Amino acid sequence: MSITNNNFLEALENELLSLHKSIRWVGITNEDGIQISEKYRGDLKPFLTKEENEDYASHTMDRHRKRLKFQPKLGELEYALVKYESVNRAIIPINKN
Numbered sequence: 001m002s003i004t005n006n007n008f009l010e011a012l013e014n015e016l017l018s019l020h021k022s023i024r025w026v027g028i029t030n031e032d033g034i035q036i037s038e039k040y041r042g043d044l045k046p047f048l049t050k051e052e053n054e055d056y057a058s059h060t061m062d063r064h065r066k067r068l069k070f071q072p073k074l075g076e077l078e079y080a081l082v083k084y085e086s087v088n089r090a091i092i093p094i095n096k097n
Helices: 003-018 050-074
Strands: 025-029 035-040 080-083 088-091
Touching (some): 003 025, 003 035, 025 050, 035 050, 050 088
Antiparallel strands (some): 025 035
């Protein structure tokens, strides 16, 4: 990944974290579910390890690919939200891929 892309990803993560104090973590994955960047808010203790987040992301991308077959009838996916007891996780595509 180039420095330009790294700068873009870091700026995107900072912007997303600044949207609301309840956002504690931003992770960016590629289309294969491989985590390419992540950032935590301040001194927060992560709920999941890096390996667990990568595993979660991989499964998320699998589910996303399965949802794509419904887009012709339902429209393009804008986001997916999963609510856990301790945290909400939003999956938001940032491009068409």
